[in-house]
Amino acid sequence: MIGDPDQVTAVQDYFNYGQLNQTLLYQSKPNYIEVTNQEVSKGQALVEVSKYYGIPLAECFAIGDNYNDIPMVEAAGIGIAMGNAPRDLKTIADGQTASNEEEGASKAIRRYVIEGG
Numbered sequence: 001m002i003g004d005p006d007q008v009t010a011v012q013d014y015f016n017y018g019q020l021n022q023t024l025l026y027q028s029k030p031n032y033i034e035v036t037n038q039e040v041s042k043g044q045a046l047v048e049v050s051k052y053y054g055i056p057l058a059e060c061f062a063i064g065d066n067y068n069d070i071p072m073v074e075a076a077g078i079g080i081a082m083g084n085a086p087r088d089l090k091t092i093a094d095g096q097t098a099s100n101e102e103e104g105a106s107k108a109i110r111r112y113v114i115e116g117g
Helices: 005-016 042-053 067-075 087-092 104-114
Strands: 023-029 032-037 061-064 078-081
Touching: 005 023, 005 032, 023 067, 042 061, 042 067, 061 067, 061 104, 067 078, 067 087, 078 087, 078 104
Parallel strands: 061 078
Antiparallel strands: 023 032
16 A cells, blocks of 8 residues: 555554454555555565475574564564664564665675674
C-alpha cells in the first residue's frame, strides 16, 4: 500500500486495531506498507530453506535493513542489522554493520562469514 505518510499511518492504525488476525503489516518506508498473511515472512522462508538444506537455524546468517526483515534476523543464528535499519531491527539484531550506501552487506559477510566473527 502506497500513500502519503499520514494516510499510511492511518491505515496501519486501522489494521492494528481491527479484527484481522491473520494479517501482518510492515511499514518499510514512511509512505509504504507491506501487507502479508502472518504465516508469510522472511523468517518463515529462512526456516523452510534451512530445513530443505539441512542447515540448523543456529548456523544461518541473515542481514536486514527494514521491518520486514525482523522475523528473518530473529530466526537466524546470526542476525545483522544494516546501519540504515530502523531502531526496532537494530534492537533485536546480534550485530550491526554499515549502511546500504557504505557497502554494509559485504562488510558483514566479510566479518561474520569469511573471518568468522
